[in-house]
Amino acid sequence: MNITNEQYLALSALAYSDISTYYNKKQTTIGYLIGNNRIKDYLGKDGSVSPEFSALSTLKDWIIIDTYSNSSSGFYGIAIQDPATKDIVFAYMGTQADILGNDFSPSDIFTDLQIGLRILPQQFVDAVNFYHQVSQTYGSQYLVDYSFTGHSLGGAIAQFMTYSSSTDDKIYDSVTFNAVSPVPIIKSMDADFNKKWSRFYNYSTDHVNSLDWVGMYYGADLGKTIRHINNTEIDYKRVNFEAVSKMLLIKLQVVKGIISNAEGYKRIQDFIKNVDGSISNGSDGYSVEDTLMFYRGQAGGASGELGGGFLDFSHHHLSQFLRDDPNKSGFQYAMTSTVDSQYEFADNSDILQFINALTVIEIAKANDSARFNKIMPSDTPPLGAYSSGGVLYILPDGTYSWGTYSDASIAYAKYIVQKYERLLVSGEFMKSYVDMQKAQAEQNRRIDPLVFDLDGDGITTVSIDDSNVFFDLDNNGFAEKTSWVGVKEGLLAYDKNGDGIINGGNELFGDRTLMKDSKTLASSGFMALAEYDNNKDGKIDSNDVIYTLLRIWQDSDGDGIASAGELKQLVDLGIVSIGLSYNNTGVTDGANNIQVRTGTFTLADGSTRMTGEYLLNRNPVYSVDSSQVEISDDVALLPNVQGAGNVGSLHKAIMQDKSSSLRGLVNQFIAEKDVAKREALVEDILARWAGVGSVDPKSRGDAFDARKLAVLEKFFGAEFQGSPNANSAPLLKSSYTKLFEVVYVSLISQAQLKDIVNSVDDDNDGISFEKAKQIIDDAISRDSVAGVGLLSEFVRAMKYYGLKSSGEFIVLRSYYVGKSAEYGRIIDFAGEQVLRGTASGDSLSVGSQYTLIDGDSGDDWLRGESGNDTLIGGTGDDALYGGKGDDLYIFNKGDGVDRIYDMNGLADEVRLKHKLQDVIFERRSDDLVVYMPGSLDSVVIDSWYRGDNYKIETFTSEDGKFITHTQIESLIQAMSTFQKDTGMTWQQALSSQPSQVESIVTQYWTAPTA
Structure with a gap:
């Protein structure tokens, strides 16, 4: 037609x-x-x-x-x-x-x-x-x-x-x-x-x-x-939709009040920073600019509305396919342009699962909040759900009323939201887990289920990075993120409790399967299966009772949930017997999973195919807690922190603590005004929460507190082998400190800092501390000691949220430095793990334990590591090595001559306690020299002119204005031109023509914005 x-x-x-x-x-x-x-x-x-x-x-x-x-x-x-x-x-x-x-x-x-x-x-x-x-x-x-x-x-x-x-x-x-x-x-x-x-x-x-x-x-x-597409400002072919979906996942948590604006902003900025390279990865042609523009158009602003986003149907309307044709007079509509190739949203199940669950919760809660509140989360998918592309869509249950969901649908939606909330928090705990892994130099323990090659073309597995599966392989009640098997393969399963679901590793056949005595773990899947060989003929077939009870789980949607139609009897697949003999192999496949043994199974036509036992890679920190614990109304009002590894949420732990001591500790924390006492309470909260309060701190030697180590083991779902020694203890201390800070900041953000943290506005392009400054100023005017304490704790939280390098943070700092130099020092040191030098020359390294080195006086040698470190040389002629992270170098008046060696990082900063008019930039050989006329102070950036890797990206003056490395070159040229035209040195001009100097300098220094 x-x-x-x-x-x-x-x-x-x-x-x-x-x-x-x-x-x-x-x-x-x-x-x-x-x-x-x-x-x-x-x-x-x-x-x-x-x-x-x-x-x-x-x-x-x-x-x-x-x-x-x-x-x-x-x-x-x-x-x-x-x-x-x-x-x-x-x-x-x-x-x-x-x-x-x-x-x-x-x-x-x-x-x-x-x-x-x-x-x-x-x-x-x-x-x-x-x-x-x-x-x-x-x-x-x-x-x-x-x-x-x-x-x-x-x-x-x-x-x-x-x-x-x-x-x-x-x-x-x-x-x-x-x-x-x-x-x-x-x-x-x-x-x-x-x-x-x-x-x-x-x-x-x-x-x-x-x-x-x-x-x-x-x-x-x-x-x-x-x-x-209907937005001509964005090139959709250059949008990385996977990156967008993950940022929207964070934004949705902010909109729903699960996390604060500040924390959401921090997580999105972290993600943008970490994914920057992959957004624009080579042949795919993705653009950071187009990706962020699309995200901002979807995520909306500080109002919390999702701008044309995913929780409404506005883009479903027929009119959205048309745009006005500018080549025709009047309103003449034409079909919008098309996208030839683009990332499929459906390929990223995270955002879809989360949106779908939020939609269910939003409607169900509005329809009947009393009923909604009584329903506990459940990981069992409801009947009447639709699965597509690994995403389970929870639909209304056929009750002829839009939005009327069954208890099972609401329970599953709650589980999904809880799952992703927990995973986001687990990302923070992962920074701590890395240090623990380094301390014992061991991989996560792998677990090995039996896998069947159903299509005869070999067994394929899915890497942990490509897998969306969370499964309780080790039977501890927490489903960990794990590598998985390909959708064409089958897992041998035995539904021992008869609930129609494969609940964990004990219902598969591997080294986490309990033998018939319900005590002993099998050494392998073949050993676990051999126990059911009734006639001892070396195979499992129709002569063995278990033959009709066994199932092949073909996880066709790759979600780690045994959905309807995925569990098949052996006879339905033509499998007449499973051999119990095997060969040891030890081969690592392309997905980084290890094939340790192979055997065979026999089909009805007499042909055989491979059975493989695979050690699947897993990450025990990223786990899902599906336990059903009803949270009472009074506990729901207390601060809550999601757990990780083998630790449930703080609210769940409070409800399960029959002694009520954990609730008491949390209430004490809320009432406590002294920072040191609050920190001591968090130590006790962590131990009680993880269930290790009775562990003797000396029980694993003197190198590291055994109770703190037990906390780490619980939160990371991994055991530390043996006892710590002098080499591992610093890494364990760093790991515990980072975990502690996650929990401490999460608690104060919901208690002492609740109002001020919620006052931080987010408009996608940045954040605003204006309301926070007013709150702090009011507090200082009422009680200076308490007000300064509020400033310190607020800054500590903002640093945790990754806002230390933001323009608004610099404005905040400049504002308080203008009131008092001591306020500036409080801001610089708040929330940092400080290593202090002595009056004599020191050689100090951040290592994994510290985030700030204060060299004090003397000629010091200070070295940062791969993190975002702060180095303060202090008085004397110091050498500062930043390392790979985004580092901050603080240079105060009277600090002498410091030399900075910086060979990496994307957002390094030198923070000068000098006015911008008093700062002169000059090239000397390959170095950039920054000196202050009228004083002996100067900063030398070693090898500045040898390449961009050696440059410092930003210099900040006392009043918070900044100049970038590209603007510095323009300023040097302007200075040179001025000196040639006037015959004066820059120092002479500062005293005789200060207004001209200021007019030149201010062209290149920029006032910070949020």
């Missing part, structure tokens, strides 16, 4: 107007409907034609030849005929709320649910009946060509009709918009559909708005999918 996409879209929009009252078998034309204002929403509020109907007038001579409606199923369709060619287009109404408002039609929701459950909906049956009704009447009169169109659910019906009306000789086209996929239904009807699927590729086209999560995520279309 010769119909444009815009015309198909207009007909899809027309299907939302009930024109049956105007249609009376007299072949009403589209022109008549337009001329007599019979089309709902044809005109917008301004009187112009609504975008989705812009092409409808080009079909004014087309005739409405029939309509079909079913009030019980909610189906509505129209048949429109071209009077010239006699061709007929069927257009179907979609889910009504997409066009008409927020009240979804119950029957449409039920149809969406049936698609997910692979049940043939009545609306599909109605569409088939309508097609036959029209074709019998008009197909017999003319040689008619048919096509189908629709939006959303209507698009699913249109695609289904392309399939159901097809014959061996003929396939009719469908053109759809943001369609729900009918493929699950078709597969349930046609066992051979996968073999036929490619036939429809060129006959069915779904146009999807790239921002519409309904159209993008609801399964694969019948034919091809074309994605559209």
Whole structure:
């Protein structure tokens, strides 16, 4: 048919107007409907034609030849005929709320649910009946060509009709918009559909708005999918959508109040910094600028609204496919441009799982908060859920009421939100875990289940980086992030407790399987299976009782959850026996998993295939706690911190502590005003929370506190082998200090600092401390000691949140330095692990224990490491080596001559306690010299002119203004030109022409902004 996409879209929009009252078998034309204002929403509020109907007038001579409606199923369709060619287009109404408002039609929701459950909906049956009704009447009169169109659910019906009306000789086209996929239904009807699927590729086209999560995520279309963009300011081909999804995951937590603005800003900035290289990785052509622009357009501003984001359906509307064509007069709409290749949102299940769960929680809580609050999280997927691309969509349960979710659906949604909240916190704990790993130089313990090569092409596994699986391989009640097996392979399983779920490693066959005595762990999967060989013939077959109880778990969606249809009996797969003999191999595969043993299993035709035992890599810090603990209303009001490893949340621990001592410690922490006493309380909270309060601190030697080590082991889900020694103790101390700081800052941010932390505004481009300054100033004016303490703790928290290098933090510091130099020192030292020098020359290294070195007086030699270190030489001529991180060098008046060696980092800073007019930059050989006329102070940046790696990115003056390394070169040239023109040295000009000096200098120094 010769119909444009815009015309198909207009007909899809027309299907939302009930024109049956105007249609009376007299072949009403589209022109008549337009001329007599019979089309709902044809005109917008301004009187112009609504975008989705812009092409409808080009079909004014087309005739409405029939309509079909079913009030019980909610189906509505129209048949429109071209009077010239006699061709007929069927257009179907979609889910009504997409066009008409927020009240979804119950029957449409039920149809969406049936698609997910692979049940043939009545609306599909109605569409088939309508097609036959029209074709019998008009197909017999003319040689008619048919096509189908629709939006959303209507698009699913249109695609289904392309399939159901097809014959061996003929396939009719469908053109759809943001369609729900009918493929699950078709597969349930046609066992051979996968073999036929490619036939429809060129006959069915779904146009999807790239921002519409309904159209993008609801399964694969019948034919091809074309994605559209409608924001010409962003090059979508250069947007790294994986990076966007992870930033939005953080932003959603801020919007929902799970984390504060400050913490959310910190996590996003950390992510941007860490992923910067991978966003723009080579051949993929991703752009940091376009990626961040897209993210900011989605994430909204400080108001918390998601700007056109994923929790609403605005991008699902038909009008979103059109834009005004600037080449035509008036409002002339054309289809938006398309994206040839782009990252699939559906490939990243994290953001989709989280959004889906938040949507369920948001609606369920609004519908019945009392019922909602009583439901405990559960990791069991609910019946009536739809799985696509590794994402489980929790749909309304067929109760004919939009948003009415079963207890199981709400429980699972709570579990998903809790899971991702915990994972984000686990990222902070990982920084601590790295030091513990270094201390014992051992890998995470791997666990080895038996894997079956079901398709005969060898066993493939999934690396821990590519896996989305969390599974309790070690049976400790926490599901850890783990490598996994490929979707074509099978895991041998035994549902010992008969709950229809594979709960952990004990229900697989590996070195975490309990033998029949329920005490002894098997040494291998083959050993665990051999115990069930009743007749001792060296194989498991129908002569052994366990044969009918065993299952092959083929995790087809790779989510680590045994969903319906994934557990199969041996006989169903044609497996007649499993050999118990094996060969030792010890081969590491491409996914960094280790094949340790291989055996064989036999099929009914006598052929054999491989059984492999694989040591799967795992990360025990990233874990999910699925235990159900009801949190009382009073405990819910206390500060909460998510755990990691083998530690549940603080709230759960309080509820499980029968002695109530943990609750008492938390209450003491909330009431305590003294910082040192609060820190001591956190030590006790950590020990009680981890369940190690009774451990003797000296029980593992004198090198390191055994109770602190036990805390680390619990939080990281890993045992430290043996006792610490002098080499490992510093690393363990660093690990514990970092863990301690995560918990301490999390607690004060919800208690003593709650109001001031919540006062920090985030507008995506930066943050604002204006309200925080007012709170601190008020506190200082009432009680200077308490106010300064508030300043110190607030700065400590902001440094933890990664804001030390932000422009607003520099403004904050400058503001308080202007009030008192001592305030500046408090800000510099707050929250730092300080290593102090002596009056004589020292050689000091940050190591893994410290974040700040204060050399004091004397000629010192100070060295940073790979972290973001702060180095203060103090008085004397000092040598400062920053290392690889983003380092801060603080130079005070009277500090003498310091030489800085910096060979890495992206955001290094020299902070000068001098006015910018008193700072002169000069090149000497390959070095940059920064000196202050009238004093003996100077800073030498070694090898500055040998390359960018040796440069310091920013210099900051006493008043907070800064100059970048590129602006420094321009300032040096301006200084040189001034000296040549005037015949004066810069020092002479400072005293004789200070206004001219200031006018030149201020051109290159910039006032910081948030």
